[in-house]
Amino acid sequence: MKKTDFKNLDLTLYEETLDNGLRVFIVPKNNVSGIYATFSTKYGSNTNEFVPIGEKKMIRVPDGVAHFLEHKVFEQKDGTDPFTYFGQRGIDANANTNYKKTTYLISGIDNFNDSLEYLLDYVQEPYFTDENVEKEKGIIEQELKMYQDVPYRVLTDGIMYNVLSKDPSRISIGGTVESIYKITKEDLYKCYNTFYHPSNMFLVVTGNVNKEEIIEIVKENQSRKKFSKPFKIEKKSYDEPDKVKREKETKEMNVIIPKTSICYKINVDELLKIVDEFELGYYVSLFFDIKLGSTSDFINDLKNDGIVTTDLSIDLMKVDNHYLSLICSDTKSPTVLIEKIENVLKDKEINEQDFNRKKKTLISSCIYMSDNIYSINNKIMNNIIIYDKVITDDYEIIKNLNYETFKKIIDKINLKNKSEFTILPKKTKN
Amino acid sequence: MNEQSINFIMDLLFNPNVTNNEFNKESFDIVYNGLKEEIESFEEDPRAYSQIRCLEELDNSLEFSFRQCGYIEDLNNITPKSLFEYYKSVLKSDLIDIFIIGNIDENKIKEIISSKFNINTKKKESDSHYINFNDFRKRAKVVKEQKDFNQSKLVIAAKVENLSDFEKKYVLRLYSHILGGAPDSKLFQTVREKHSLCYYITCTSRMVSSLVTISSGINKENYKKCVTLIKKEMKNMENGLISEEDITKSKIAYISSFKELQDNPSAIIRNALSHEYIQTDLIEESIKNIELVTKDMITNVAKKVHLDTIYLLEGSSKDEKN
Numbered sequence: 001m002k003k004t005d006f007k008n009l010d011l012t013l014y015e016e017t018l019d020n021g022l023r024v025f026i027v028p029k030n031n032v033s034g035i036y037a038t039f040s041t042k043y044g045s046n047t048n049e050f051v052p053i054g055e056k057k058m059i060r061v062p063d064g065v066a067h068f069l070e071h072k073v074f075e076q077k078d079g080t081d082p083f084t085y086f087g088q089r090g091i092d093a094n095a096n097t098n099y100k101k102t103t104y105l106i107s108g109i110d111n112f113n114d115s116l117e118y119l120l121d122y123v124q125e126p127y128f129t130d131e132n133v134e135k136e137k138g139i140i141e142q143e144l145k146m147y148q149d150v151p152y153r154v155l156t157d158g159i160m161y162n163v164l165s166k167d168p169s170r171i172s173i174g175g176t177v178e179s180i181y182k183i184t185k186e187d188l189y190k191c192y193n194t195f196y197h198p199s200n201m202f203l204v205v206t207g208n209v210n211k212e213e214i215i216e217i218v219k220e221n222q223s224r225k226k227f228s229k230p231f232k233i234e235k236k237s238y239d240e241p242d243k244v245k246r247e248k249e250t251k252e253m254n255v256i257i258p259k260t261s262i263c264y265k266i267n268v269d270e271l272l273k274i275v276d277e278f279e280l281g282y283y284v285s286l287f288f289d290i291k292l293g294s295t296s297d298f299i300n301d302l303k304n305d306g307i308v309t310t311d312l313s314i315d316l317m318k319v320d321n322h323y324l325s326l327i328c329s330d331t332k333s334p335t336v337l338i339e340k341i342e343n344v345l346k347d348k349e350i351n352e353q354d355f356n357r358k359k360k361t362l363i364s365s366c367i368y369m370s371d372n373i374y375s376i377n378n379k380i381m382n383n384i385i386i387y388d389k390v391i392t393d394d395y396e397i398i399k400n401l402n403y404e405t406f407k408k409i410i411d412k413i414n415l416k417n418k419s420e421f422t423i424l425p426k427k428t429k430n
Numbered sequence: 431m432n433e434q435s436i437n438f439i440m441d442l443l444f445n446p447n448v449t450n451n452e453f454n455k456e457s458f459d460i461v462y463n464g465l466k467e468e469i470e471s472f473e474e475d476p477r478a479y480s481q482i483r484c485l486e487e488l489d490n491s492l493e494f495s496f497r498q499c500g501y502i503e504d505l506n507n508i509t510p511k512s513l514f515e516y517y518k519s520v521l522k523s524d525l526i527d528i529f530i531i532g533n534i535d536e537n538k539i540k541e542i543i544s545s546k547f548n549i550n551t552k553k554k555e556s557d558s559h560y561i562n563f564n565d566f567r568k569r570a571k572v573v574k575e576q577k578d579f580n581q582s583k584l585v586i587a588a589k590v591e592n593l594s595d596f597e598k599k600y601v602l603r604l605y606s607h608i609l610g611g612a613p614d615s616k617l618f619q620t621v622r623e624k625h626s627l628c629y630y631i632t633c634t635s636r637m638v639s640s641l642v643t644i645s646s647g648i649n650k651e652n653y654k655k656c657v658t659l660i661k662k663e664m665k666n667m668e669n670g671l672i673s674e675e676d677i678t679k680s681k682i683a684y685i686s687s688f689k690e691l692q693d694n695p696s697a698i699i700r701n702a703l704s705h706e707y708i709q710t711d712l713i714e715e716s717i718k719n720i721e722l723v724t725k726d727m728i729t730n731v732a733k734k735v736h737l738d739t740i741y742l743l744e745g746s747s748k749d750e751k752n
């Protein structure tokens with residue numbers, strides 16, 4: 001196993017790639033009692049056009065198929081219910097799908113080794129039938145309808161759809177009620193066989209474990225199963241343009257307080273000439289945080305003026321070679337709020353004191369991360385998905401962020417490509 | 431945690447921004463506006479709204495039916511001056527406990543706290559918060575309300591009759607776990623997995639309010655079918671259709687959730703807090719006691735669960751066509 005220390009943190013990463021291509025990451029943490037294991041495929045809702053294993057032509061599958069598959073992976077040929085298996089052992093189990101990955105997870109204290117092995121087994125041997133696929137449609141329909149009633153889901157789904165024009169991340173992760181009713185057993189097997197090959201998956205175990213024991217269990221388990229040789233998956237690539245698809249949209253919904261959002265689509269090609277991608281994320285998020293975050297003068301003024309009553313929600317995500325900076329809030333004055341955000345971001349002046357103060361909070365969150373087995377695990381998963389490797393020197397990267405470079409980057413950030421999405425209360429009829 | 435950060439908190443607590451016996455108007459307004467918006471937007475969340483509506487229909491005079499975000503009429507009566515009066519009364523006569531956990535020197539931290547925290551309400555007796563019911567409906571009350579949502583929300587509340595301390599703390603908890611506390615529970619397996627009627631269905635017991643609630647998101651056309659299935663599963667619990675495996679699984683789940691608390695400092699404090707205020711047992715004792723629960727005890731508790739209110743928040747939106 002390859003051993004790497006996380007610099008300046010009391011943590012060590014052990015990593016090994018098995019013969020079948022499965023990557024295993026272990027971070028032992030022996031001052032806690034819990035263990036957390038995640039088994040992920042680098043396949044999420046944003047892959048819907050690809051060449052299935054053993055075929056030659058690109059196919060298009062219905063929206064929401066990755067999430068549908070996540071539900072069905074729990075189905076086993078012998079009828080065992082994985083939740084019952086884990087329940088008998090006091091282990092919590094769950095799964096989730098996002099744009100770029102699907103993760104099956106377990107956590108607990110006792111009976112962990114058996115459960116870890118069963119996690120590998122149930123994910124690697126699912127059983128789909130026409131009947132059990134049909135049965136799931138009613139369940140997922142209810143899940144999607146539940147989300148349609150959550151205003152913030154509608155807001156973020158709406159703005160993603162408008163900001164992106166080609167990348168399938170523009171479509172809601174679960175698809176639509178209409179699209180999921182088109183999904184068949186064959187679709188599921190094609191996606192499963194292509195994306196759930198061990199060479200497209202990775203296992204991350206964090207917590208109170210013995211690393212040798214864990215790697216032995218996993219190796220032994222994998223050696224008993226047959227897989228085809230690792231292969232390269234051919235997926236459709238999208239040349240996502242810088243321009244947003246639609247600049248403005250308003251939707252009426254059953255809400256009392258309006259909700260608004262603005263999303264900036266920032267091309268990173270020029271910025272990556274100044275710093276590497278690990279640093280860039282920190283610099284860009286610092287910019288939005290200092291300007292609009294919970295300790296900015298800006299948010300204080302907004303609250304004093306009664307434009308907002310809580311902090312803005314600020315998110316940064318990466319889609320291909322673009323950063324999407326998404327800012328959302330409840331507000332009784334959506335137009336004024338958007339105008340004010342645009343104005344304050346136009347002024348790119350930031351003082352060094354604010355920069356250094358925020359740098360300190362980044363360091364403290366880095367240390368907090370190292371104390372929590374869930375955060376460590378999430379960090380590793382995100383690193384693998386975005387960079388295909390685990391970053392172990394975050395502490396130093398943050399320490400070395402510097403004000404002059406920050407100014408250069410901020411100066412080059414292009415805020416012209418943006419989209420707004422607002423939810424307004426329904427006008428009463430009559 | 432050091433003296434400096436304790437000083438900072440003490441400064442926040444004891445030196446608020448007050449002039450002429452009134453809170454500073456600007457900061458008062460920020461908080462006031464925030465609470466006002468929270469109250470106004472409460473009805474935007476169909477799950478929380480339907481839960482509280484069901485409890486209001488069950489008995490709107492009891493505390494558990496009060497909205498946590500408060501009511502606009504009450505908020506309107508609060509002024510910077512009256513709030514400062516309230517602030518003084520809290521420090522003068524409210525019950526105050528301080529919990530500290532972490533890598534600390536016990537004696538030193540006690541000393542710091544007692545020298546800075548100079549008020550007299552420490553170690554005051556708390557009142558009992560437990561609610562007991564003694565009248566039960568023969569037939570459940572059914573309430574339906576329409577709102578513009580895509581999904582309908584079903585909430586069922588039952589009153590629990592006269593339980594012993596042990597039943598409240600342990601048996602009731604296993605009852606609700608077996609019925610609908612996890613993906614391998616009876617309700618989840620029947621209503622979701624077998625009949626595909628919902629995505630979520632959960633059963634929660636509330637020890638202090640002597641209540642059991644079940645909630646789910648469904649299509650309104652399936653309302654009757656869901657209620658029938660839920661009633662049937664509740665009846666099965668009364669009739670003792672509970673396997674030893676169900677009981678063991680729930681005990682294990684309960685024990686591991688308690689063991690996991692020990693990794694989480696704020697969870698340990700919460701546990702100590704409920705020990706102090708509602709007399710729950712501490713972690714080790716809870717783990718020992720849960721083992722003592724038998725199937726008969728669970729069936730007995732099941733017989734004392736009386737269905738009271740069935741509430742349906744009917745969605746009226748047409749299906750979205752994307």
